[in-house]
Amino acid sequence: QVQLVESGGGLVQPGGSLRLSCAASGFTFDYYHIAWFRQAPGKEREEVSCITCSDGSTNYADSVKGRFTISRDNAKNTVYLQMNSLKPEDTAVYYCAADGGTPQAKCSMWGGLYEYWGLGTQVTVSS
Secondary structure, X not given: OOEEEEEOOEEEOOOOOEEEXXXXXXXXXXXXXXXEEEEOOOOOOEEEXXXXXXXXXXXXXXXXXXXXXXXXXXXXXXXXXXXXXXXHHHOEEEEEEEEOOOOOOOOOOOHHHOOEEOOOEEEEEOO
């Protein structure tokens, strides 16, 4: 069955770094765009970043641009989110998601297109 499993979350001080991983199985990973979303307590889910399956092009929310880097390793069916210069406002549950609807297009930051979702990993940025 389809699985997306996030890992790498935890507690980190402001200014610190974490690397999240999203391990995928049960579908043809190479043909799926992968994205990261996050949801903080009492707030709506927001997009963080996405990576296109065909050419590896990326997109970022303005709030994380220059601090976060998304990458994928198709040989390992895994997507990573390197998060640097973390801020307290980055505190949230981080989810990865997969979209296989239009592999030839660029990835989208709209959550409604993503058909598979992981259960999330908690990231807490606090001193």
